[in-house]
Amino acid sequence: MQSVVEFDNVGLRYGTGAETLTDLSFTLYPGSFYFLTGASGAGKTSLLKLLYLAHRPSRGAIRMFGKDAVTMPRERMPGFRRRIGVVFQDFRLVPHLSTFDNIALPLRIAGIQEKDLKGPVTEMLAWIGLTERADARPATLSGGEQQRVAIARAVIGRPEILVADEPTGNVDPDMARRLLQLFAALNKLGTTVVVATHDIHLLNEIEGAQMMRLDKGRLSDPSGLLKNPPRPLVLKN
Amino acid sequence: MLLDFALPDHERKLIPEGRISGPMPWVIAIMMFLTMLSAIAGLVLVNAARQGSDDLSSRVTVQIIEPDPTARAGQRAAINKALKSNQDIKTIRAVPDAEIRDLLEPWLGGDIIDADIAIPALVDVTFKNRPGKEQLEKLRSQIRTLSSSARIDSQAVWMGPYLQLMRALLWLAGGVIFLLLLATCAAVILAVRSALNTHRETINIMHMLGGTDIQAARLFQRRVALDAMLGGVIGFAGALAVFWILAGRFAAIGPSLLSSASIPWFGWIILALIPLAVTGLAMLMARWTVVSALRKML
Structure with a gap:
Protein backbone atom coordinates (compact mmCIF):
# COMPACT_ATOMS: atom_id res chain seq x y z
CA MET A 1 0.00 0.00 0.00
CA GLN A 2 1.22 3.50 -0.85
CA SER A 3 2.10 5.34 2.37
CA VAL A 4 0.96 8.84 3.22
CA VAL A 5 3.82 9.66 5.56
CA GLU A 6 7.19 8.02 6.00
CA PHE A 7 9.67 8.97 8.70
CA ASP A 8 13.14 7.51 8.40
CA ASN A 9 15.56 8.00 11.29
CA VAL A 10 14.19 11.49 11.95
CA GLY A 11 15.60 13.71 14.68
CA LEU A 12 14.48 17.18 15.74
CA ARG A 13 16.52 19.61 17.75
CA TYR A 14 15.51 23.16 18.69
CA GLY A 15 18.54 25.43 18.47
CA THR A 16 21.62 23.87 20.02
CA GLY A 17 19.79 21.93 22.73
CA ALA A 18 19.41 18.19 23.06
CA GLU A 19 17.27 16.36 20.52
CA THR A 20 13.56 16.61 21.26
CA LEU A 21 12.80 13.76 18.89
CA THR A 22 15.30 11.00 18.21
CA ASP A 23 15.51 8.25 15.62
CA LEU A 24 11.86 8.24 14.60
CA SER A 25 11.08 5.75 11.89
CA PHE A 26 7.50 4.86 11.01
CA THR A 27 4.98 4.83 8.21
CA LEU A 28 1.41 6.11 8.15
CA TYR A 29 -1.02 4.60 5.68
CA PRO A 30 -4.08 6.14 4.04
CA GLY A 31 -7.33 5.67 5.89
CA SER A 32 -5.65 4.64 9.14
CA PHE A 33 -6.36 6.05 12.58
CA TYR A 34 -3.50 6.64 14.99
CA PHE A 35 -3.40 7.74 18.58
CA LEU A 36 -0.18 9.33 19.70
CA THR A 37 0.36 9.04 23.42
CA GLY A 38 3.10 9.80 25.86
CA ALA A 39 3.79 11.80 28.95
CA SER A 40 3.97 15.59 28.90
CA GLY A 41 7.24 16.64 27.28
CA ALA A 42 7.61 13.33 25.47
CA GLY A 43 7.61 15.15 22.13
CA LYS A 44 4.05 14.62 20.90
CA THR A 45 3.50 18.22 19.81
CA SER A 46 6.94 18.32 18.16
CA LEU A 47 6.15 15.21 16.19
CA LEU A 48 2.83 16.71 15.11
CA LYS A 49 4.65 19.87 14.01
CA LEU A 50 6.77 17.75 11.72
CA LEU A 51 3.61 16.12 10.41
CA TYR A 52 1.91 19.41 9.59
CA LEU A 53 5.10 20.87 8.12
CA ALA A 54 5.61 23.57 10.73
CA HIS A 55 9.22 22.45 11.13
CA ARG A 56 11.81 20.66 9.10
CA PRO A 57 13.65 17.86 10.94
CA SER A 58 17.25 18.34 12.03
CA ARG A 59 18.14 15.03 10.45
CA GLY A 60 16.61 12.05 8.75
CA ALA A 61 14.12 11.83 5.89
CA ILE A 62 10.40 12.55 5.75
CA ARG A 63 8.26 11.70 2.77
CA MET A 64 4.72 13.04 2.56
CA PHE A 65 2.34 12.05 -0.20
CA GLY A 66 5.30 10.41 -1.90
CA LYS A 67 7.44 13.58 -1.92
CA ASP A 68 10.50 14.48 0.07
CA ALA A 69 9.27 16.95 2.69
CA VAL A 70 12.73 17.78 4.03
CA THR A 71 14.15 19.36 0.89
CA MET A 72 10.80 20.51 -0.48
CA PRO A 73 11.02 24.16 -1.63
CA ARG A 74 8.93 26.38 0.62
CA GLU A 75 6.94 27.62 -2.38
CA ARG A 76 5.44 24.14 -2.61
CA MET A 77 4.60 23.92 1.08
CA PRO A 78 1.18 25.66 0.89
CA GLY A 79 -0.09 23.05 -1.58
CA PHE A 80 0.91 20.26 0.79
CA ARG A 81 -0.42 22.02 3.88
CA ARG A 82 -3.84 22.29 2.23
CA ARG A 83 -3.92 18.49 2.23
CA ILE A 84 -3.37 18.43 6.00
CA GLY A 85 -5.94 19.46 8.60
CA VAL A 86 -4.58 20.61 11.94
CA VAL A 87 -6.24 21.00 15.33
CA PHE A 88 -3.83 22.99 17.46
CA GLN A 89 -3.58 22.40 21.16
CA ASP A 90 -4.20 26.11 21.79
CA PHE A 91 -6.86 26.23 18.99
CA ARG A 92 -5.24 29.22 17.24
CA LEU A 93 -8.48 30.72 16.00
CA VAL A 94 -8.23 34.13 14.33
CA PRO A 95 -9.52 36.38 17.12
CA HIS A 96 -11.22 39.02 14.96
CA LEU A 97 -13.05 36.53 12.74
CA SER A 98 -16.46 35.11 13.52
CA THR A 99 -17.03 31.41 14.11
CA PHE A 100 -18.33 31.12 10.55
CA ASP A 101 -15.32 32.91 9.07
CA ASN A 102 -12.85 30.89 11.14
CA ILE A 103 -14.34 27.63 9.89
CA ALA A 104 -14.49 28.92 6.32
CA LEU A 105 -10.86 30.11 6.37
CA PRO A 106 -9.20 26.99 4.88
CA LEU A 107 -11.75 26.92 2.06
CA ARG A 108 -11.22 30.60 1.29
CA ILE A 109 -7.44 30.15 1.36
CA ALA A 110 -7.89 27.29 -1.09
CA GLY A 111 -9.84 29.65 -3.36
CA ILE A 112 -13.31 28.12 -2.95
CA GLN A 113 -16.06 30.46 -4.17
CA GLU A 114 -18.31 32.03 -1.55
CA LYS A 115 -21.43 30.40 -3.01
CA ASP A 116 -19.82 26.99 -2.69
CA LEU A 117 -18.62 27.30 0.90
CA LYS A 118 -21.72 28.55 2.66
CA GLY A 119 -23.44 25.12 2.61
CA PRO A 120 -20.52 23.08 4.00
CA VAL A 121 -19.71 25.66 6.69
CA THR A 122 -23.35 25.89 7.79
CA GLU A 123 -23.53 22.10 7.91
CA MET A 124 -20.33 21.95 9.95
CA LEU A 125 -21.64 24.60 12.34
CA ALA A 126 -24.73 22.45 12.89
CA TRP A 127 -22.59 19.38 13.43
CA ILE A 128 -20.55 20.97 16.19
CA GLY A 129 -23.68 22.54 17.67
CA LEU A 130 -22.66 26.15 17.14
CA THR A 131 -25.19 27.34 14.56
CA GLU A 132 -26.44 29.94 17.00
CA ARG A 133 -22.89 31.19 17.57
CA ALA A 134 -22.01 31.59 13.90
CA ASP A 135 -21.34 35.31 14.30
CA ALA A 136 -19.59 35.09 17.66
CA ARG A 137 -15.92 36.00 18.03
CA PRO A 138 -13.61 33.40 19.64
CA ALA A 139 -13.15 35.53 22.75
CA THR A 140 -16.85 35.16 23.52
CA LEU A 141 -16.80 31.36 23.13
CA SER A 142 -16.03 28.93 25.94
CA GLY A 143 -12.90 26.78 25.74
CA GLY A 144 -14.92 23.80 24.58
CA GLU A 145 -16.69 25.85 21.91
CA GLN A 146 -13.37 27.20 20.65
CA GLN A 147 -12.04 23.68 20.45
CA ARG A 148 -15.04 22.59 18.39
CA VAL A 149 -14.50 25.50 16.03
CA ALA A 150 -10.83 24.56 15.72
CA ILE A 151 -11.80 20.99 14.87
CA ALA A 152 -14.41 22.13 12.38
CA ARG A 153 -11.81 24.35 10.70
CA ALA A 154 -9.41 21.41 10.48
CA VAL A 155 -11.87 19.01 8.88
CA ILE A 156 -13.91 21.35 6.64
CA GLY A 157 -11.54 20.94 3.73
CA ARG A 158 -11.69 17.11 3.85
CA PRO A 159 -7.93 16.82 4.41
CA GLU A 160 -5.98 13.71 3.48
CA ILE A 161 -4.28 13.79 6.87
CA LEU A 162 -5.86 15.14 10.03
CA VAL A 163 -3.46 15.99 12.82
CA ALA A 164 -5.05 16.83 16.17
CA ASP A 165 -3.22 17.85 19.32
CA GLU A 166 -5.31 17.05 22.40
CA PRO A 167 -8.55 17.71 20.50
CA THR A 168 -10.84 16.69 23.33
CA GLY A 169 -8.97 18.30 26.19
CA ASN A 170 -11.51 21.02 26.85
CA VAL A 171 -14.82 19.35 26.07
CA ASP A 172 -17.17 17.20 28.11
CA PRO A 173 -17.22 13.41 27.53
CA ASP A 174 -20.31 13.54 25.30
CA MET A 175 -18.83 16.20 23.05
CA ALA A 176 -15.52 14.33 23.05
CA ARG A 177 -17.31 11.28 21.77
CA ARG A 178 -19.14 13.31 19.11
CA LEU A 179 -15.88 14.83 17.92
CA LEU A 180 -14.24 11.44 17.76
CA GLN A 181 -17.21 10.24 15.71
CA LEU A 182 -16.50 13.10 13.33
CA PHE A 183 -12.87 12.02 13.09
CA ALA A 184 -13.96 8.43 12.58
CA ALA A 185 -16.37 9.44 9.84
CA LEU A 186 -13.63 11.36 8.09
CA ASN A 187 -11.32 8.40 8.56
CA LYS A 188 -13.85 6.16 6.88
CA LEU A 189 -13.83 8.53 3.92
CA GLY A 190 -10.10 7.90 3.60
CA THR A 191 -8.50 10.56 5.79
CA THR A 192 -5.52 9.44 7.81
CA VAL A 193 -6.05 10.64 11.37
CA VAL A 194 -3.37 11.22 13.98
CA VAL A 195 -4.64 12.25 17.41
CA ALA A 196 -2.24 13.15 20.18
CA THR A 197 -3.86 12.60 23.56
CA HIS A 198 -3.27 12.01 27.22
CA ASP A 199 -6.72 10.50 27.57
CA ILE A 200 -6.17 6.75 27.60
CA HIS A 201 -9.94 6.15 27.46
CA LEU A 202 -10.13 7.63 23.98
CA LEU A 203 -8.09 4.73 22.69
CA ASN A 204 -11.10 2.51 23.22
CA GLU A 205 -13.42 4.71 21.22
CA ILE A 206 -12.19 3.95 17.72
CA GLU A 207 -12.24 0.49 16.27
CA GLY A 208 -8.98 -0.53 14.65
CA ALA A 209 -7.10 2.56 15.80
CA GLN A 210 -3.39 2.14 16.15
CA MET A 211 -1.21 3.54 18.87
CA MET A 212 2.10 5.32 18.78
CA ARG A 213 3.76 5.90 22.11
CA LEU A 214 6.48 8.46 22.57
CA ASP A 215 8.88 8.27 25.47
CA LYS A 216 11.47 11.01 25.82
CA GLY A 217 11.40 11.74 22.11
CA ARG A 218 11.63 8.16 20.97
CA LEU A 219 8.92 5.80 19.78
CA SER A 220 8.61 3.21 22.47
CA ASP A 221 8.52 0.44 19.90
CA PRO A 222 12.17 0.30 18.83
CA SER A 223 11.31 -1.57 15.63
CA GLY A 224 9.41 1.51 14.45
CA LEU A 225 6.36 -0.58 13.60
CA LEU A 226 3.07 0.78 14.77
CA LYS A 227 1.25 -1.39 17.21
CA ASN A 228 -2.43 -2.07 17.37
CA PRO A 229 -4.00 -1.25 20.69
CA PRO A 230 -4.00 -4.16 23.11
CA ARG A 231 -7.61 -5.15 22.48
CA PRO A 232 -10.12 -4.63 19.66
CA LEU A 233 -12.12 -1.45 20.10
CA VAL A 234 -15.63 -0.61 19.01
CA LEU A 235 -16.87 2.89 18.29
CA LYS A 236 -19.50 3.77 20.87
CA ASN A 237 -22.47 5.89 19.86
CA MET B 1 -1.88 45.09 -9.12
CA LEU B 2 -5.44 46.33 -9.52
CA LEU B 3 -6.81 42.87 -8.86
CA ASP B 4 -4.61 42.61 -5.78
CA PHE B 5 -6.18 45.82 -4.59
CA ALA B 6 -9.76 44.65 -5.03
CA LEU B 7 -9.96 42.17 -2.17
CA PRO B 8 -13.23 40.49 -1.29
CA ASP B 9 -14.85 41.50 1.96
CA HIS B 10 -13.98 38.33 3.88
CA GLU B 11 -10.28 38.70 3.08
CA ARG B 12 -10.31 42.30 4.28
CA LYS B 13 -11.54 41.07 7.64
CA LEU B 14 -8.35 39.06 8.16
CA ILE B 15 -6.36 42.23 8.81
CA PRO B 16 -8.60 44.71 10.59
CA GLU B 17 -8.19 48.11 8.98
CA GLY B 18 -7.77 51.11 11.21
CA ARG B 19 -7.30 53.83 8.65
CA ILE B 20 -6.75 57.42 9.76
CA SER B 21 -6.30 56.14 13.31
CA GLY B 22 -2.74 55.14 12.40
CA PRO B 23 -0.01 57.58 11.41
CA MET B 24 0.58 56.10 7.94
CA PRO B 25 -1.86 58.24 5.92
CA TRP B 26 -0.60 61.38 7.62
CA VAL B 27 3.05 60.50 7.07
CA ILE B 28 2.28 59.83 3.42
CA ALA B 29 0.23 63.06 3.23
CA ILE B 30 3.23 65.07 4.48
CA MET B 31 5.59 63.26 2.11
CA MET B 32 3.17 63.76 -0.75
CA PHE B 33 2.74 67.44 0.09
CA LEU B 34 6.50 67.99 0.03
CA THR B 35 6.92 65.86 -3.10
CA MET B 36 4.21 67.80 -4.88
CA LEU B 37 5.68 71.14 -3.84
CA SER B 38 9.08 70.07 -5.14
CA ALA B 39 7.52 68.80 -8.35
CA ILE B 40 5.54 72.03 -8.80
CA ALA B 41 8.65 74.11 -8.15
CA GLY B 42 10.55 72.00 -10.66
CA LEU B 43 7.83 72.31 -13.29
CA VAL B 44 7.51 76.06 -12.80
CA LEU B 45 11.27 76.35 -13.20
CA VAL B 46 11.19 74.20 -16.31
CA ASN B 47 8.47 76.40 -17.74
CA ALA B 48 10.21 79.62 -16.77
CA ALA B 49 13.54 78.41 -18.09
CA ARG B 50 11.93 77.23 -21.30
CA GLN B 51 10.07 80.49 -21.84
CA GLY B 52 13.06 82.56 -20.81
CA SER B 53 15.33 80.59 -23.00
CA ASP B 54 12.98 80.85 -25.97
CA ASP B 55 12.05 84.53 -25.49
CA LEU B 56 15.24 86.11 -24.28
CA SER B 57 18.06 84.07 -25.66
CA SER B 58 16.96 84.91 -29.23
CA ARG B 59 17.14 88.62 -28.44
CA VAL B 60 20.06 91.04 -28.51
CA THR B 61 20.17 94.71 -27.61
CA VAL B 62 22.24 97.15 -29.61
CA GLN B 63 23.49 99.99 -27.43
CA ILE B 64 24.63 103.14 -29.22
CA ILE B 65 26.90 104.97 -26.81
CA SER B 149 30.53 103.20 -30.66
CA ALA B 150 27.71 100.63 -30.87
CA ARG B 151 27.83 97.65 -28.53
CA ILE B 152 25.89 94.43 -28.82
CA ASP B 153 24.55 92.74 -25.69
CA SER B 154 23.34 89.27 -26.39
CA GLN B 155 20.75 88.46 -23.79
CA ALA B 156 21.84 84.84 -24.00
CA VAL B 157 25.08 85.95 -22.35
CA TRP B 158 23.49 87.27 -19.19
CA MET B 159 20.84 84.57 -19.43
CA GLY B 160 23.53 81.86 -19.25
CA PRO B 161 24.19 81.98 -15.50
CA TYR B 162 20.49 82.46 -14.88
CA LEU B 163 19.65 79.34 -16.88
CA GLN B 164 22.42 77.44 -15.13
CA LEU B 165 20.89 78.41 -11.82
CA MET B 166 17.53 77.24 -13.09
CA ARG B 167 19.04 73.92 -14.11
CA ALA B 168 20.74 73.54 -10.74
CA LEU B 169 17.46 74.26 -8.95
CA LEU B 170 15.75 71.76 -11.22
CA TRP B 171 18.28 69.08 -10.24
CA LEU B 172 17.77 70.06 -6.62
CA ALA B 173 14.00 69.63 -7.00
CA GLY B 174 14.57 66.24 -8.64
CA GLY B 175 16.92 65.25 -5.82
CA VAL B 176 14.44 66.33 -3.17
CA ILE B 177 11.67 64.33 -4.89
CA PHE B 178 13.95 61.29 -5.03
CA LEU B 179 14.81 61.60 -1.33
CA LEU B 180 11.15 62.08 -0.42
CA LEU B 181 10.23 58.95 -2.37
CA LEU B 182 12.96 57.06 -0.53
CA ALA B 183 11.62 58.37 2.78
CA THR B 184 8.09 57.33 1.73
CA CYS B 185 9.37 53.84 0.94
CA ALA B 186 11.10 53.68 4.32
CA ALA B 187 7.90 54.82 6.08
CA VAL B 188 5.89 52.17 4.23
CA ILE B 189 8.41 49.46 5.11
CA LEU B 190 8.36 50.41 8.79
CA ALA B 191 4.57 50.60 8.87
CA VAL B 192 4.17 47.25 7.12
CA ARG B 193 6.72 45.59 9.41
CA SER B 194 4.86 46.93 12.39
CA ALA B 195 1.52 45.74 10.99
CA LEU B 196 3.08 42.37 10.17
CA ASN B 197 4.23 41.99 13.77
CA THR B 198 0.79 42.95 15.03
CA HIS B 199 -0.87 40.37 12.80
CA ARG B 200 1.90 37.77 12.96
CA GLU B 201 -0.36 35.16 14.57
CA THR B 202 -3.04 35.54 11.87
CA ILE B 203 -0.40 35.17 9.18
CA ASN B 204 1.05 32.09 10.93
CA ILE B 205 -2.40 30.52 11.05
CA MET B 206 -2.94 31.30 7.37
CA HIS B 207 0.40 29.68 6.60
CA MET B 208 -0.45 26.55 8.53
CA LEU B 209 -3.75 26.33 6.65
CA GLY B 210 -1.97 26.52 3.32
CA GLY B 211 -1.95 30.26 2.70
CA THR B 212 0.76 31.58 0.42
CA ASP B 213 3.08 34.53 0.93
CA ILE B 214 1.32 36.38 -1.87
CA GLN B 215 -2.08 35.89 -0.23
CA ALA B 216 -0.69 37.42 2.96
CA ALA B 217 1.04 40.22 1.05
CA ARG B 218 -2.22 41.15 -0.69
CA LEU B 219 -3.84 41.89 2.64
CA PHE B 220 -1.15 44.40 3.55
CA GLN B 221 -0.91 45.82 0.03
CA ARG B 222 -4.53 46.80 0.07
CA ARG B 223 -4.27 48.45 3.44
CA VAL B 224 -1.16 50.37 2.41
CA ALA B 225 -2.78 51.38 -0.88
CA LEU B 226 -5.78 52.85 0.91
CA ASP B 227 -3.53 54.74 3.32
CA ALA B 228 -1.32 55.96 0.47
CA MET B 229 -4.32 57.09 -1.57
CA LEU B 230 -5.83 58.96 1.33
CA GLY B 231 -2.49 60.56 2.19
CA GLY B 232 -1.91 61.27 -1.49
CA VAL B 233 -5.18 63.12 -1.92
CA ILE B 234 -4.58 65.22 1.21
CA GLY B 235 -0.99 66.03 0.24
CA PHE B 236 -1.96 66.75 -3.37
CA ALA B 237 -4.76 69.12 -2.36
CA GLY B 238 -2.52 70.91 0.14
CA ALA B 239 0.28 71.39 -2.35
CA LEU B 240 -2.10 72.71 -5.03
CA ALA B 241 -3.58 75.18 -2.56
CA VAL B 242 -0.10 76.45 -1.71
CA PHE B 243 0.72 76.72 -5.42
CA TRP B 244 -2.38 78.82 -6.18
CA ILE B 245 -1.56 81.16 -3.31
CA LEU B 246 2.11 81.51 -4.32
CA ALA B 247 1.25 81.92 -8.02
CA GLY B 248 -0.87 84.92 -7.06
CA ARG B 249 2.02 86.38 -5.03
CA PHE B 250 4.47 85.91 -7.90
CA ALA B 251 2.08 87.60 -10.33
CA ALA B 252 1.87 90.56 -7.96
CA ILE B 253 5.62 91.24 -7.93
CA GLY B 254 5.58 92.53 -11.50
CA PRO B 255 7.47 91.56 -14.63
CA SER B 256 10.15 89.02 -14.03
CA LEU B 257 10.95 85.55 -15.15
CA LEU B 258 8.95 84.06 -12.28
CA SER B 259 6.06 86.50 -12.46
CA SER B 260 4.15 84.12 -14.69
CA ALA B 261 4.63 81.13 -12.41
CA SER B 262 2.72 78.57 -14.38
CA ILE B 263 2.83 74.88 -15.04
CA PRO B 264 2.99 73.57 -18.61
CA TRP B 265 0.24 71.24 -19.78
CA PHE B 266 2.41 68.16 -19.48
CA GLY B 267 3.20 69.25 -15.92
CA TRP B 268 -0.40 68.73 -14.87
CA ILE B 269 -0.24 65.17 -16.20
CA ILE B 270 2.98 64.59 -14.22
CA LEU B 271 1.42 66.07 -11.07
CA ALA B 272 -1.69 63.91 -11.46
CA LEU B 273 0.49 60.83 -11.89
CA ILE B 274 2.56 61.45 -8.76
CA PRO B 275 -0.10 60.32 -6.21
CA LEU B 276 -0.86 57.28 -8.36
CA ALA B 277 2.83 56.49 -8.68
CA VAL B 278 3.34 56.88 -4.93
CA THR B 279 0.37 54.59 -4.28
CA GLY B 280 1.79 52.03 -6.68
CA LEU B 281 5.23 52.37 -5.12
CA ALA B 282 3.77 51.97 -1.62
CA MET B 283 1.93 48.81 -2.71
CA LEU B 284 5.08 47.39 -4.25
CA MET B 285 7.08 48.15 -1.13
CA ALA B 286 4.38 46.55 1.04
CA ARG B 287 4.40 43.43 -1.10
CA TRP B 288 8.18 43.25 -1.08
CA THR B 289 8.37 43.80 2.69
CA VAL B 290 5.80 41.11 3.49
CA VAL B 291 7.20 38.56 1.06
CA SER B 292 10.76 39.20 2.29
CA ALA B 293 9.71 38.83 5.94
CA LEU B 294 7.66 35.69 5.31
CA ARG B 295 10.47 34.09 3.34
CA LYS B 296 12.29 33.65 6.63
CA MET B 297 9.44 31.43 7.85
CA LEU B 298 9.01 27.83 6.74
Missing part, protein backbone atom coordinates in the same frame (compact mmCIF):
# COMPACT_ATOMS: atom_id res chain seq x y z
CA GLU B 66 27.22 108.32 -28.48
CA PRO B 67 27.30 111.52 -26.40
CA ASP B 68 25.99 113.69 -29.23
CA PRO B 69 22.18 113.32 -29.26
CA THR B 70 21.85 114.14 -32.96
CA ALA B 71 24.54 111.68 -34.04
CA ARG B 72 23.06 109.07 -31.69
CA ALA B 73 19.62 109.45 -33.25
CA GLY B 74 21.10 109.26 -36.75
CA GLN B 75 23.06 106.12 -35.98
CA ARG B 76 19.99 104.50 -34.44
CA ALA B 77 17.91 105.22 -37.53
CA ALA B 78 20.67 103.91 -39.79
CA ILE B 79 21.06 100.69 -37.80
CA ASN B 80 17.31 100.25 -37.69
CA LYS B 81 17.11 100.53 -41.44
CA ALA B 82 20.17 98.44 -42.25
CA LEU B 83 19.15 95.47 -40.09
CA LYS B 84 15.89 95.11 -41.96
CA SER B 85 17.84 93.44 -44.73
CA ASN B 86 19.23 90.78 -42.35
CA GLN B 87 17.40 87.52 -43.13
CA ASP B 88 18.11 86.03 -39.66
CA ILE B 89 16.26 88.79 -37.87
CA LYS B 90 12.59 88.54 -37.03
CA THR B 91 11.87 91.98 -35.56
CA ILE B 92 13.74 95.22 -34.92
CA ARG B 93 12.55 97.79 -32.43
CA ALA B 94 14.17 101.09 -31.68
CA VAL B 95 13.45 101.66 -28.01
CA PRO B 96 11.97 105.18 -27.61
CA ASP B 97 13.99 107.61 -25.45
CA ALA B 98 11.03 108.05 -23.11
CA GLU B 99 10.96 104.32 -22.39
CA ILE B 100 14.72 104.30 -21.65
CA ARG B 101 14.26 107.30 -19.39
CA ASP B 102 11.49 105.46 -17.51
CA LEU B 103 13.74 102.44 -17.07
CA LEU B 104 16.60 104.50 -15.64
CA GLU B 105 14.66 106.97 -13.61
CA PRO B 106 14.19 104.77 -10.53
CA TRP B 107 17.98 104.45 -10.22
CA LEU B 108 19.30 107.78 -11.42
CA GLY B 109 16.45 110.17 -10.79
CA GLY B 110 14.73 112.36 -13.36
CA ASP B 111 16.77 115.49 -12.75
CA ILE B 112 20.16 113.90 -13.31
CA ILE B 113 19.05 112.23 -16.53
CA ASP B 114 17.80 115.51 -17.90
CA ALA B 115 20.93 117.34 -16.79
CA ASP B 116 24.14 115.80 -17.88
CA ILE B 117 24.09 112.06 -18.42
CA ALA B 118 24.35 110.79 -21.97
CA ILE B 119 21.80 108.03 -22.27
CA PRO B 120 22.60 105.37 -24.86
CA ALA B 121 20.12 104.67 -27.64
CA LEU B 122 18.79 101.12 -27.67
CA VAL B 123 17.63 98.89 -30.50
CA ASP B 124 16.03 95.59 -29.56
CA VAL B 125 16.67 92.88 -32.13
CA THR B 126 14.86 89.57 -32.10
CA PHE B 127 16.27 86.73 -34.17
CA LYS B 128 14.11 84.10 -35.79
CA ASN B 129 16.07 81.47 -33.86
CA ARG B 130 18.54 81.57 -31.02
CA PRO B 131 21.57 83.29 -32.65
CA GLY B 132 24.82 81.43 -32.92
CA LYS B 133 28.32 82.92 -32.95
CA GLU B 134 28.26 83.36 -36.72
CA GLN B 135 25.00 85.29 -36.71
CA LEU B 136 26.15 87.53 -33.87
CA GLU B 137 29.44 88.21 -35.69
CA LYS B 138 27.54 89.05 -38.86
CA LEU B 139 25.36 91.47 -36.91
CA ARG B 140 28.39 92.97 -35.21
CA SER B 141 30.19 93.64 -38.51
CA GLN B 142 27.00 95.04 -40.04
CA ILE B 143 26.61 97.51 -37.15
CA ARG B 144 30.30 98.40 -36.95
CA THR B 145 30.10 99.99 -40.39
CA LEU B 146 27.30 102.26 -39.20
CA SER B 147 28.43 103.11 -35.68
CA SER B 148 31.87 102.66 -34.17
